[in-house]
Amino acid sequence: MVMTHVALVVSGLAWMYPFLWTLGSSLKGTDEFFGRGLNPLPSQLLWSNYQQAWEQASFGTYFINTLLITIGTCVGTLLVTAMAGYVLARAPFPGRGIFLFLISATLFLPHGYTIIPIFDLMEKLGLLNSLFSIIIVQAAGGVVFGTFLFMGYFQTIDSELEDAAKVDGASFHQTFWRIMLPLSGPMLATVGLFTAISAWNSYFIPLVFTLARPEQRTLSVGMYAFIGENSTQWTLLCAGSIITLVPIIALFVMLQRFFVNGLAGAIKG
Known part of the structure; x- marks a missing residue:
């Protein structure tokens, strides 16, 4: 039962990672986007990306x-x-x-x-x-x-x-x-x-x-x-x-x- 739960958690994280990475990358600057690799967490939240994307x-x-x-x-x-x-x-x-x-x-x-x-x-x-x-x-x-x-x-x-x-x-x-x-x-x-x-x-x-x-x-x-x-x-x-x-x-x-x-x-x- 424990192994089943572990497998489900790992599978869930694997499925969620692309979305979390996209979400984190949407709040990064251009330099940080290329500099942090697979790390989905931004150092600062650039909410202006959403406004710029919406308008542009x-x-x-x-x-x-x-x-x-x-x-x-x-x-x-x-x-x-x-x-x-x-x-x-x-x-x-x-x-x-x-x-x-x-x-x-x-x-x-x-x-x-x-x-x-x-x-x-x-x-x-x-x-x-x-x-x-x-x-x-x-x-x-x-x-x-x-x-x-x-x-x-x-x-x-x-x-x-x-x-x-x-x-x-x-x-x-x-x-x-x-x-x-x-x-x-x-x-x-x-x-x-x-x-x-x-x-x-x-x-x-x-x-x-x-x-x-x-x-x-x-x-x-x-x-x-x-x-x-x-x-x-x-x-x-x-x-x-x-x-x-x-x-x-x-x-x-x-x-x-x-x-x-x-x-x-x-x-x-």
């Missing part, structure tokens, strides 16, 4: 863009995956197995192979260089995974609730919106958290879809403002990384209880 890289604008994209992606993904998961769990239809196989196969497609047709589609729809295009693409990317989680969760809920609703005259849609969806709070939090983390940290899609409009970039893309042709502002890059990480870490802390319950329900299903 237009983080205010990028923060709002990232927030709008994350909220839009979460709303779109949750609506589609909750409805699809409920139908697959409670309304068997001919060809259901084939349909599940086909959507499962899309999980194995590398993003690099799909970005060109997606880019071409967005261009033909006139949605390029807009936040809406990023929301659509990222929401679609999380549909399959979220659908399977919701399907597994709905399968764990007793069907007697739906039978009682049918006796009272509720339709299939009314049963979903008024009974099943309110009961799926843990899964809503789980899928929402997965989606939020993915959308918040996404880099490749926002980069490709905002090439012509830099003002619509996200935080992940905006951090490259600290990387020049001849030099990199490492302390500001670390400060920008912490600014990017804090909101999503705070969200996980607030939703972690629902997150664990939702995963447990999906696995049980």
Whole structure:
């Protein structure tokens, strides 16, 4: 038991060290950053790095863009995956197995192979260089995974609730919106958290879809403002990384209880 605890502590510190090093480096000066090596502790706290990072890289604008994209992606993904998961769990239809196989196969497609047709589609729809295009693409990317989680969760809920609703005259849609969806709070939090983390940290899609409009970039893309042709502002890059990480870490802390319950329900299903 003691060795298990020691192994867990060592593993935890190993996982935490990169974050602690980045946090410490974000408060260092340039000379100290290169002079202290792997030591994460700064000799003095330079909070001005955060102000400089925020102003130099237009983080205010990028923060709002990232927030709008994350909220839009979460709303779109949750609506589609909750409805699809409920139908697959409670309304068997001919060809259901084939349909599940086909959507499962899309999980194995590398993003690099799909970005060109997606880019071409967005261009033909006139949605390029807009936040809406990023929301659509990222929401679609999380549909399959979220659908399977919701399907597994709905399968764990007793069907007697739906039978009682049918006796009272509720339709299939009314049963979903008024009974099943309110009961799926843990899964809503789980899928929402997965989606939020993915959308918040996404880099490749926002980069490709905002090439012509830099003002619509996200935080992940905006951090490259600290990387020049001849030099990199490492302390500001670390400060920008912490600014990017804090909101999503705070969200996980607030939703972690629902997150664990939702995963447990999906696995049980």
